[in-house]
Amino acid sequence: MDIIISHKADLDGIASAALLARHEIRENLPFLIFLKDYEDEENLIDSSLLNISDNRITIVDVSGEQRKFGKILERIRALKHSTINWIDHHPISEANRRTLTSINVKMDVDPAAPAAASMVYDRFYKRGEDPVADRLLNYAIQADTWKLTDDEAKRLVELVAYYNYLDRASPIRPHLIGLVYYLASAGTEQFMGEEYIVQLNLYQKMQASAISALKKSVRRRKIGGYNIIFALSPDQLSGTIAADTIIRCYRADIVIVIKESGAISFRRTRDDVDLASLASLFGGGGHDYAAGAKMDYNSVDLEKYEMILEQMSVAMKKMLTLQSKKGFKATSADI
Ligand SMILES: [Mn+2]
Numbered sequence: 422m423d424i425i426i427s428h429k430a431d432l433d434g435i436a437s438a439a440l441l442a443r444h445e446i447r448e449n450l451p452f453l454i455f456l457k458d459y460e461d462e463e464n465l466i467d468s469s470l471l472n473i474s475d476n477r478i479t480i481v482d483v484s485g486e487q488r489k490f491g492k493i494l495e496r497i498r499a500l501k502h503s504t505i506n507w508i509d510h511h512p513i514s515e516a517n518r519r520t521l522t523s524i525n526v527k528m529d530v531d532p533a534a535p536a537a538a539s540m541v542y543d544r545f546y547k548r549g550e551d552p553v554a555d556r557l558l559n560y561a562i563q564a565d566t567w568k569l570t571d572d573e574a575k576r577l578v579e580l581v582a583y584y585n586y587l588d589r590a591s592p593i594r595p596h597l598i599g600l601v602y603y604l605a606s607a608g609t610e611q612f613m614g615e616e617y618i619v620q621l622n623l624y625q626k627m628q629a630s631a632i633s634a635l636k637k638s639v640r641r642r643k644i645g646g647y648n649i650i651f652a653l654s655p656d657q658l659s660g661t662i663a664a665d666t667i668i669r670c671y672r673a674d675i676v677i678v679i680k681e682s683g684a685i686s687f688r689r690t691r692d693d694v695d696l697a698s699l700a701s702l703f704g705g706g707g708h709d710y711a712a713g714a715k716m717d718y719n720s721v722d723l724e725k726y727e728m729i730l731e732q733m734s735v736a737m738k739k740m741l742t743l744q745s746k747k748g749f750k751a752t753s754a755d756i
Pocket of ligand 1: 433434482510536537565
């Protein structure tokens with residue numbers, strides 16, 4: 422069976438899964454989709470796959486830098502007669518890359534790619550042959566570089582955020598999986614019909630009240646020469662939407678959004694700070710310009726948030742001081 426494993430949290434992951442699924446449909450191949458996130462840990466390789474043999478697995482838009490890396494390796498080793506092709510654009514350490522390669526995982530990693538969807542597109546599509554694939558590619562790049570120029574791309578980003586909220590307690594991620602199948606089989610007409618627009622209007626109302634709560638939680642700290650804003654985000658907002666709101670409304674070098682669910686998003690407005698290594702202090706990772714991590718708490722209220730932001734400020738002090746002196750170079754290895 423062909424297995425697609427992609428990142429659930431953002432449009433790049435959803436579009437990458439849709440592009441791979443669209444290719445399978447075009448080739449008349451049976452396939453299965455899993456949408457995962459870093460909190461799934463070793464279940465990145467779903468335990469249900471251990472009972473099936475001869476899988477051709479493609480992992481896409483998921484970083485190979487993971488807190489439970491050893492457990493993921495165990496899962497991969499337990500697969501029966503399966504191959505894994507790992508297509509990704511997050512930076513990965515040489516050690517992890519070598520370990521994965523040594524257990525026959527084909528590592529196709531290009532941190533210079535603007536989106537994982539662009540890597541999938543380059544490997545399975547030719548420019549101009551499928552206008553829907555071209556649009557998915559274009560929107561995924563807009564989303565991952567946060568330069569949303571098309572209204573349809575903006576609506577898709579919002580829908581993915583809403584569906585992440587709706588699917589937050591379900592490991593099957595039914596809304597998101599449905600969206601992937603829909604995009605994989607979409608015709609050239611506008612992506613979102615009336616039913617989707619109704620859902621988006623509902624979500625926008627939910628967002629308005631979530632944003633006023635977000636703004637009330639803003640706390641400023643100056644650490645190692647950087648102006649940092651912390652905010653506590655209701656789960657109705659995606660980390661990206663919450664951080665983007667803060668960046669538009671306040672002045673800050675670094676924005677750290679803590680979600681009520683315990684997820685942390687890092688964004689920046691100055692490029693002399695590496696957020697991936699900052700996130701690595703809290704067991705996370707990502708890109709230098711956008712990164713994430715997960716707290717051990719599953720629900721964060723205002724009181725816990727105040728405590729977490731003080732702890733994080735202390736934990737980040739050394740690295741931020743080093744980074745502001747050395748620019749980009751300081752990593753967790755330096756401290
Ligand atoms: Mn991506």
